[in-house]
Amino acid sequence: MTRHTVHIVGAGPAGLMAAERLAAAGHGVVVHEAMPSPSRKLLMAGRGGLNLTHTEPLDGFLGRYGVARAVVSDWLERLSPTDLIGWTEGLGQATFVGSSGRVFPRAMKASPLLRAWLARLAAAGVELRTRSRWTGFEDGGLRFDTPEGQRIERPDAVVLALGGASWPRLGSDAKWTSWLEARGVSVTPFKPSNVGFDRPWSSVFIDRFAGQPLKPVALTHGQTTIRGEALVTRYGIEGGAVYALSAGLRDAIAADGAATLVVDLRPDLSIDALSARLAKPRGKDSVTNWLRKAGGLSPVAVGLLREIPGDLPMGADKLARRIKAVRLTLTGVQGLDRAISSAGGVALDQVDQGLMLKAIPGVFVAGEMLDWEAPTGGYLLQASLASGAVAAAGATAWLARV
Numbered sequence: 001m002t003r004h005t006v007h008i009v010g011a012g013p014a015g016l017m018a019a020e021r022l023a024a025a026g027h028g029v030v031v032h033e034a035m036p037s038p039s040r041k042l043l044m045a046g047r048g049g050l051n052l053t054h055t056e057p058l059d060g061f062l063g064r065y066g067v068a069r070a071v072v073s074d075w076l077e078r079l080s081p082t083d084l085i086g087w088t089e090g091l092g093q094a095t096f097v098g099s100s101g102r103v104f105p106r107a108m109k110a111s112p113l114l115r116a117w118l119a120r121l122a123a124a125g126v127e128l129r130t131r132s133r134w135t136g137f138e139d140g141g142l143r144f145d146t147p148e149g150q151r152i153e154r155p156d157a158v159v160l161a162l163g164g165a166s167w168p169r170l171g172s173d174a175k176w177t178s179w180l181e182a183r184g185v186s187v188t189p190f191k192p193s194n195v196g197f198d199r200p201w202s203s204v205f206i207d208r209f210a211g212q213p214l215k216p217v218a219l220t221h222g223q224t225t226i227r228g229e230a231l232v233t234r235y236g237i238e239g240g241a242v243y244a245l246s247a248g249l250r251d252a253i254a255a256d257g258a259a260t261l262v263v264d265l266r267p268d269l270s271i272d273a274l275s276a277r278l279a280k281p282r283g284k285d286s287v288t289n290w291l292r293k294a295g296g297l298s299p300v301a302v303g304l305l306r307e308i309p310g311d312l313p314m315g316a317d318k319l320a321r322r323i324k325a326v327r328l329t330l331t332g333v334q335g336l337d338r339a340i341s342s343a344g345g346v347a348l349d350q351v352d353q354g355l356m357l358k359a360i361p362g363v364f365v366a367g368e369m370l371d372w373e374a375p376t377g378g379y380l381l382q383a384s385l386a387s388g389a390v391a392a393a394g395a396t397a398w399l400a401r402v
């Protein structure tokens with residue numbers, strides 16, 4: 001096999017996975033990273049425990065990718081959730097499955113995994129150039145700003161893995177969109193995904209409860225109900241169960257200016273069971289205490305009930321119905337700066353099965369810069385890493401043909 005040179009732009013999970021597979025296929029690999037150090041977003045993800053993937057059955061797993069399901073299904077054939085667990089363990093990082101089926105490294109952070117991975121990549125001959133920022137196409141090559149000045153690179157193939165548009169201060173600032181559009185690539189505008197929503201609270205509620213979790217809750221938007229946790233914030237509400245509904249809520253707010261989120265504060269009790277508990281005499285308890293004792297509600301849950309305009313319904317049945325369906329009107333979406341991920345990016349019909357841009361032969365795209373989205377739960381890293389493996393396979397197959 002002829003040894004080719006492949007340059008990868010972006011040292012996040014997608015770019016590094018592409019580098020690993022391309023080096024294993026015998027190519028000379030150079031990775032350019034704009035920031036002074038690689039994979040800052042991966043390291044940030046590690047602060048929350050680093051949820052690598054999920055153990056749910058494949059059908060449910062793929063359902064998390066919505067309209068991108070079929071495409072991501074192909075990616076997972078290259079790197080399945082089981083493969084990803086094996087890969088992590090191969091880097092000396094034992095994993096475990098949390099109670100929700102989510103998979104984490106035992107270390108619960110990304111730094112040991114990243115350190116081991118970078119060492120393995122260096123041993124495989126991968127060259128990592130930090131502070132090497134891609135700034136566009138020029139003279140049939142790629143132009144980079146580097147500490148030594150501007151450089152034009154003309155490798156045999158390129159993998160772009162520049163990330164999406166969330167948390168831009170970690171490196172993925174989406175400045176590349178116009179450069180690709182100028183070359184005829186259609187890029188869907190970025191939107192925040194896995195993000196919090198605005199809900200104007202009273203100042204009393206903010207002062208007492210901002211930062212407190214609502215758990216367990218079941219949240220419903222439209223036909224979809226998610227059980228889990230939410231977090232009250234100064235601006236409104238965020239957290240895992242909210243993120244799982246965030247695509248639908250975001251799109252509803254864009255269309256109608258507001259969206260209704262229905263919160264079930266006692267998801268483990270039926271209306272009848274809750275109503276029976278609330279039918280017992282209140283005695284000398286204040287309403288708040290009685291809601292805590294008989295209703296089993298946390299102080300923040302009682303506070304939330306009181307945020308709904310008007311008096312609390314007093315009949316046991318009506319009150320039970322209210323507790324199991326608190327309707328919150330969400331009025332806005334937090335921005336990309338605070339979103340865990342983004343929707344939008346290079347449209348999936350712009351690439352072939354090997355993730356090569358149809359408009360620019362020899363240039364491949366991987367990771368969150370492609371237009372797909374998924375909730376938190378390990379689905380983001382799984383698809384980013386798997387797409388890196390697909391781009392590497394696509395580039396290897398293409399180089400063998402040209």
Ligand SMILES: Cc1cc2nc3c(=O)[nH]c(=O)nc-3n(C[C@H](O)[C@H](O)[C@H](O)COP(=O)(O)OP(=O)(O)OC[C@H]3O[C@@H](n4cnc5c(N)ncnc54)[C@H](O)[C@@H]3O)c2cc1C
Pocket residue numbers: 009010011012013014015032033034035038039040041042044045046048049050051052053132133134135161162163164166167170171172173174176339340341366367368369376377378379380381382384
């Ligand atoms: C707070 C937070 C927590 C998260 N937790 C989880 C989690 O637990 N589980 C999960 O699955 N996902 C999680 N994610 C999402 C996950 O981190 C991303 O989906 C993943 O990092 C995307 O990988 P990527 O390689 O496509 O892009 P990125 O990780 O964004 O990497 C892109 C790289 O490209 C570089 N780059 C950008 N522009 C240029 C340029 N012009 N020249 C050179 N380099 C450039 C960037 O600096 C960056 O290093 C979390 C994200 C955040 C923000």
